[in-house]
Amino acid sequence: MIKNPESFLLQLSKEVNPIDSKNAVIFTAGNTGFDFFDIAKQTLSPKTSSRIVEIYLDLLGQIDKAGIEYNKLAFTDKTLGPLMLSSQLIQKTQKEALIIKTRFPCDCKLCSSKLRVKSSCDMDETPVKEQDRIVIVSDVLSTGGTIQKSIDIIQSYHGKVVAAVVIVDRQVFLEEKKSVKEALEEKNREFSLYSFTTRDRMLAWGFSEPTVNDLEKKDFFEIIRSSLEISDDGQIKENEMFVKKLVDYAIQERKDKDIRSDRKVLENMVVALMSHSFTKQAIRKDK
Numbered sequence: 635m636i637k638n639p640e641s642f643l644l645q646l647s648k649e650v651n652p653i654d655s656k657n658a659v660i661f662t663a664g665n666t667g668f669d670f671f672d673i674a675k676q677t678l679s680p681k682t683s684s685r686i687v688e689i690y691l692d693l694l695g696q697i698d699k700a701g702i703e704y705n706k707l708a709f710t711d712k713t714l715g716p717l718m719l720s721s722q723l724i725q726k727t728q729k730e731a732l733i734i735k736t737r738f739p740c741d742c743k744l745c746s747s748k749l750r751v752k753s754s755c756d757m758d759e760t761p762v763k764e765q766d767r768i769v770i771v772s773d774v775l776s777t778g779g780t781i782q783k784s785i786d787i788i789q790s791y792h793g794k795v796v797a798a799v800v801i802v803d804r805q806v807f808l809e810e811k812k813s814v815k816e817a818l819e820e821k822n823r824e825f826s827l828y829s830f831t832t833r834d835r836m837l838a839w840g841f842s843e844p845t846v847n848d849l850e851k852k853d854f855f856e857i858i859r860s861s862l863e864i865s866d867d868g869q870i871k872e873n874e875m876f877v878k879k880l881v882d883y884a885i886q887e888r889k890d891k892d893i894r895s896d897r898k899v900l901e902n903m904v905v906a907l908m909s910h911s912f913t914k915q916a917i918r919k920d921k
Contacts, residue, residue, distance in 0.1 A: 805834060
């Protein structure tokens, strides 16, 4: 098992830099953001693709450890990275591959949905059987739409999706205050979603830039503590005291005392700036 996911990603980033924060980007799910860790760059590079396979094998190992049995891996043509790695993954796992089509629907009896199981149109037998237990392989979890549609189409052919694996859970929350992960697991019985890392952890390691909501709602030091998973956080406490003193100085120097009400935002901004700066420096160091 990979003990420190973010350290692993940092090493990959020294080979292929996936961070693009110069402009707003539109994610596959349709939402817009400024912090974009483009895992596809590492997936499609010959320098790092084999290491990305290691990440997926680690996630599938967690499924095995949980005692979840499966016999097929499902990939969608919407998530190009995992689809490109499918041949390597089925060789390593000795599981059959299933391709879910998300584009170019036709009028055959298999294409009653925009999302369909890939199979020849003149075949009477679909590649999904009633006894199949399937794991969906994707790169990121955003709104969960592609994964849920994949589950629906597989279930319409009486297959069962038992799990999904993603590299990054963007931790999108729905209107009812549930995360997409919680909503997917609640809606689909005996289904679990496994992620290699989360957006909070990416923020703590400086891979992503925070939004205004992050600065206002999150406690960055608590995120760092949980991300590092350490019992002795003496160094973190020292850094926390340093940041607080720095913010105290900034407040004292400002004539506008209303800045005191934004203390938490200021502390989070300092932590985020430092983390992002250190990560960028670490990535460039070996160039």
